[in-house]
């Protein structure tokens with residue numbers, strides 16, 4: 536093993552570029568949350584890392600996701616808004632973007648007596664995972680479903696697997712808002728494995744699908760602020776450049792040295808070859824994106840995202856795959 540297991544100290548931590556001011560959101564309160572109005576009766580809540588949304592209506596509050604880290608602060612944020620506007624603070628509906636525990640595990644705090652809604656695969660996966668914090672939605676949809684609750688219109692859409700197989704779009708046309716979670720981390724680069732993309736071509740296509748909706752405000756699930764259309768475009772540029780660089784390097788780099796010198800350690804050859812492709816493809820990115828998008832100099836995230844894209848270029852798209860003559 537050559538993995539360094541020495542404990543971290545302040546002196547051993549790497550130096551990173553400052554986080555761009557534009558990547559940060561409003562300060563959170565003493566309890567650790569910020570709640571803001573998006574439009575009319577639509578609000579968003581953040582703890583600086585996770586986000587959810589809610590609508591206050593005559594039929595109660597419609598909650599959009601229930602992130603674990605915001606937890607009990609979801610109800611506190613709702614109470615704050617309900618008191619200020621003299622409307623009901625009772626959550627009656629919870630709509631899930633996808634099944635993941637980090638965005639859904641505060642669900643059980645709202646009890647059994649609410650209507651949970653999500654994609655049918657969200658239901659299947661939550662039943663599979665059998666987590667008491669995340670009761671599976673009873674109300675489901677396949678490709679699309681329009682809800683009219685308390686006089687508000689909510690359009691649910693599923694456009695194929697991306698970050699997760701069930702990840703869905705929640706569109707609020709009368710609030711000029713789209714919710715799409717775990718694709719664009721507004722102001723920040725994707726984390727490991729391209730945000731753990733279950734389907735890389737689907738993940739790469741999702742931002743254009745999001746832009747196909749008419750909206751001004753994006754609830755992206757992360758990080759501390761709402762997103763704009765420009766944030767989606769910047770994410771597309773960053774990922775698109777990574778894809779282009781990977782294709783270019785992968786199809787031009789001569790890997791013979793790895794396969795000759797390391798024989799018969801095939802995995803060492805593959806690792807040497809693909810890791811070099813990834814390093815070369817990512818090398819120009821930090822200089823170009825540091826200061827514009829936070830985390831562009833966090834090598835473990837950038838290299839991991841690129842490795843996952845490279846595997847998808849090979850396995851999904853067949854780039855560099857040669858059939859033996």
Ligand SMILES: [Zn+2]
Pocket residue numbers: 633635638698699717
């Ligand atoms: Zn997720």
Ligand SMILES: [Zn+2]
Pocket residue numbers: 637638716717756757
């Ligand atoms: Zn997430």
